[in-house]
Amino acid sequence: MELPLIVGVDGSDSSLRATDWAVDEAARHGLALRLVYASRWENYEGVALGHELGRPSSQILAQHIVASTAERAQRRNPELKVLTDVVPEDTVTALLREANGASALVTGSRGRGAIAGRLLGSVSLAVAARANCPVIVVRGDDVSIDGRHGRILLGVSEGADTEAVRFAFREAYVRGCTIDAVRAWRCPAYESTDHTRLVSEPAHVHEERAAALLDKALADGVREYPSVRVRRTTVEGPAHKVLLQRAAAADLTVVGARRQSGHLGLQLGRVAHALLHHADCPVAVVPQHL
Template sequence: MELPLVVGVDGSEPSLRAVDWAADEAALHGVPLRLVYASLWERYEGAALAQGLGRSSEQVLADNIVDAAAKRAQRRAPDLKISTAVLPDDAVSVLLAEGRNAAALVIGSRGRGGIAELLLGSVSLAVAARAHCPVIVLRGSHDDRRINRTYQRIVLGVGEEPGNAAAVRFAFEEAAARYATLQAVRAWRRPTHKATDHPLLAGEPARHHEQQAAEILEAALLDGAADHPSVQLRRRTEEGPAHRALLDASSTADLLVVGAQRRHGDYGLQLGRVAHAVLHHSACPVAVVPQRV
């Protein structure tokens, strides 16, 4: 059974842009598209009451929203297989449940104007932190011109093992499908102390740490490069905070991919500071790819 790409819709402009992006992505990978809408009215009022009263305005609205989204996606990708669902629960619970049988989840950012537009909505953050599948958040979507521009470049943030493998696979697959260049970034920090007794650090501590970062980067990319020899790969080590390096790279990327480790079971947050930073401030869509530990 082919897992669908699932996108959450609610009728807002960000969610409609997410539908567009998800339709393109599903067509690119040859997978079905599933559009879901969370309807709390049915959850709290109950199906029996709903039948007794006839279709409520909330039900009509929900059906109209998913129907309009489906027509929009079909116009964008006429051959795409599309399914829709209105589900009786809150948005986070619906998307997390759908993510258990999805290739990935796609969510629009929900900021509204000014500074708020740069920040991530609570639904997007909660789903990215807890989903069992990759979650793509449409950062950069507050600028319509930006979301329609392509650079043919995927950026991958390489963190510490064992949180790399799933994100690396995902990034290579995206780059291969898009015929895009994959730029892998590994940040490193200069040691704060000026002296050390370690023979490898004496004299050139910065050089040692930069070399170590390059070795970690090379090891993380080894299997992915072997599996996808056609992907043009660029490696980059940069001194400084990882989130700063990735945010800088996001300004000329089509997608930024980061890994996240699940440390506290199904309900604990799995996002570190780097993932939080790029989800809030990236100039392009962000894919958060969970790695079980």
């Protein structure tokens, strides 16, 4: 049985845009869509108190948000199976638990209230950095969100990103689009022609190594999805800057994030962190368990 695609909802504009994106994504993969609202309403306000004061309780508000979001999802795709749940729990804790039973977890880039003024909501950042399933943070303009570029940007790092590569190829296959696979490279700062021990390794050597690493990383994906078009690119420069520049013309950017067993803190590299805060398209962070 296929696991559902889960969306964290809170009624914000960002959450609604994430839901729209998730509806289309679930339909592409033939998955059910599950909308989850996490709220610790029972810690602050009882249902009876809310009625006594003549206003909806937080619990009722949460249920209304989930119901209206589900209605929006059904209008966008009447044939999609949509499930809903209201969880009386801290949002990050609830979504991380939900991630264990999800094909992927989708969030907006900003939350409600004061958090909306930040580059990326703290909930989305925490979930992307710790979840055990792919997390897609929906950001960017309507062209990217609606998938009009026909291109998925895949950032390939030095280490093994097999799960991120597999995710990108599967997305490109169901969308019928091209993968723009990018490996950024740089000459170490200490290399120069006056350093005699390193004269034999000019810039083109590093570029060749980057190209070889890229070919190796993509090999399994190419074999599994031979119909997917792949454009390989090696670019000199910091990886986060290279990918941010190219993300503006992508429908989705995919990067890996290494998860070390037993580590409880945030596990995001500099590249993923920069993309989650600044990319001009949705960003998928795919965990690679070590």
